[in-house]
Amino acid sequence: MAQYLLSVLADTTDLATAEEMAAIDVFNEQLQAEGHWVFAGGLASPSTATVVDGRDGEAVFTDGPYVESKEFIIGFWIINAPDLDVALRLTAAGSKSCNRRVELRPFLGE
Amino acid sequence: MTDIDEVIIRAHREEWARVVATLARRLGDLDIAEEMAADAFATAVERWPVDGVPPSPGAWLTTTAHRKAIDRIRREARREEKHKEALMLSDTSQPLGAIDDDRLRLVFTCCHPALAMEVRVALTLRMVGGLTVPEIARAFLVQETAMGQRITRAKAKIKAAKIPYGVPLRADLPARITGVLAVLYLIFNEGYLASDPDKEAVRSDLTAEAIRLTRLVRALMPADGEVAGLLALMLLTEARRAARVSASGELVALDEQDHGAWDRELIAEGHALVRARLASGQAPGRYQILAAINAVHTDARDVRDTDWSQVVALYDQLVRLDPSPIVRLNRAIAVAEIDGPQVALAEVDGLPLEGYHAFHATRADLLRRLGRSDESRAAYDRAIGLAGNTAETAYLIRRRDQLARP
Structure with missing residues (x-):
């Protein structure tokens, strides 16, 4: 069993509509019922981010995201799946439920 | 070339995909499968001239490659505990009957939709077709190092993302088949008009391989x-x-x-x-349209009997599906037979195919028919410079040299 990160991509920080939220709930329940669920969450706007560099002496805090980009991650799922074909099917369903593009990326192997 | 060289070359042609496919299933690792297959062939080059050719070269190669893989996994297992699992999965007693399906599994893995199209083609040619990286690079007009990296990255993605090694579920098959067909057709074409000047003009091994795999896919669908x-x-x-x-x-x-x-x-x-x-x-x-065009050509008792209007009509249908310059070039060749070389040349000129030998060869022929010998000769020169296939180069040189001298 492998773990995958499903990053929800968007170019606005608009919250999900009530309809989208309902579809996401259905999808989350499906993930849990079928044993794929690990974790999921929505993220606040990139402008709320702080970049922290604690590598050298006193930590340096920088207001804002580490990279300004047109598209950013507004939420994510972490799932378990036996292989990429299953992960792709689940990601397609997830993308449909939240009505946004989703990047599927594997975690490093066991 | 000695007899033994020929035996090894034939074994490579006939057994490469089988060895890789069988190992990939046994080991669950495409990269090791490819590397160990290559290693086994290198061992054959060393051993066969000394020990003689084994009675069943394919079985010998698979066994040798598998043994090398096991040795390597054991070595690595000392460092990394997890590889013991892979060792337990391997099974040297696999019946040879499963081999054909392994090749098909290999095809579907190499043609997975999570891989870019050019990556699928390169990977299939390497893993299934057994072409070398330089051959593949040449077939797609890219640098050898870039092609090598493309294949390496693809294998890394298959492993990290867990692209399955198997035939897709029936429900997924139609979507998966398109990429497989494109890849098979490219393998066929590489065999039909080999791009390497050091290779035979027509590599029946590759055309036969493409046909064999296509028959297998047809049996599935x-x-x-x-x-x-x-x-x-x-x-x-x-x-x-x-x-x-x-x-x-x-x-x-x-x-x-x-x-x-x-x-x-x-x-x-x-x-x-x-x-x-x-x-x-x-x-x-x-x-299906391309097949119908070829059916018209092979229906004609003589080239003068060819139903060119039917050919042009089929190309019109094809242009609607695929308006690419190469399709329009081929359509123009048929147009020349009905409306004459002048009309065809007007359609050919301006196609963005400067780097494609067939573009210049077509122009050369049309210019020749129009009596424009100097321009024709220049076009033949361009075509000869770009053509990699020995038979094609010989043909183009003869046609050029038949032109009226200036």
């Missing part, structure tokens, strides 16, 4: 029109193979081919497939 179309296209093209290269190793153009040398059995099979598709009443896809 008997109702798919495009699979049938691609198989018909390959058969009707393959049928003319013997007539296509002269005894002196020169390409013979369609209008000069000895129709008696065509393989009637393959033509009959190809025609039957095309007729069955026409009878289905379903709108044809790209391969």
Whole structure:
């Protein structure tokens, strides 16, 4: 069993509509019922981010995201799946439920 | 070339995909499978001239590659505990009967939709076709190092993302088949018009391999029109193979081919497939149209009997599906037979195909027919400079040298 990160991509920080939220709930329940669920969450706007560099002496805090980009991650799922074909099917369903593009990326192997 | 060299080359042609596919299933690792297969062939080059050729070269290669893989996994297992698991999965007693399916598994893995199209093609040619990285790089006009990296990255993604090694679920098959067909057709074309000047002009191993794999895919998806179309296209093209290269190793153009040398059995099979598709009443896809064009060509008793208006009509249908410059170039060649070389040349000029030898060869022929010898000669020179295939180069040189001297 492998773990995958499903990053929800968007170019606005608009919250999900009530309809989208309902579809996401259905999808989350499906993930849990079928044993794929690990974790999921929505993220606040990139402008709320702080970049922290604690590598050298006193930590340096920088207001804002580490990279300004047109598209950013507004939420994510972490799932378990036996292989990429299953992960792709689940990601397609997830993308449909939240009505946004989703990047599927594997975690490093066991 | 000694006899033993020939035996090794033949073994490579015939056994490469089997060795890789069998190992990939046993080990669950495409990268190790490829590396150990290559290692086994290198060992054969060393051992066979000394020990003699084993009675079953394929079995010898698979066993040798597998043994090398086990040794390597054992070595690594000392460092990394997890590889013990892989060792336990391997099973040297796998029946040889499962081999054909392994090759198909390999095809579907290499053609996975999570891989970019050019990556699928490169990977399939390397893993299934057994072409070397330089050969693949040449086939796609990219640098050797770039092609090597493309294949390495693909194998890394298959492993990290866990692209499954298997035939997709029936529900996923139609979507997965399109990429597989494109790859098979490219392998066929590489065999039909080998791009390497050091290779035989027609590599029947690759055309036969492409046909064999296409037959397998057709057995899996008997109702798919495009699979049938691609198989018909390959058969009707393959049928003319013997007539296509002269005894002196020169390409013979369609209008000069000895129709008696065509393989009637393959033509009959190809025609039957095309007729069955026409009878289905379903709108044809790209391969079915190309097969129908080849059916018209192989139907003609003589090139003068060719129904060119039918050919142009089919190309019109194809242009609607695929308006690429290469399709328009081929359409123009048929147009020349109906409306003359002047009209065809107007359609050819301006196509963005400067780096494609067939573009210049077509222009050269049209200019020759128009009596514009100097321009024709220049176009032949461009075509000769770009053509990699030995038979094609010989043909182009002869045609150029037949032009009236200035």
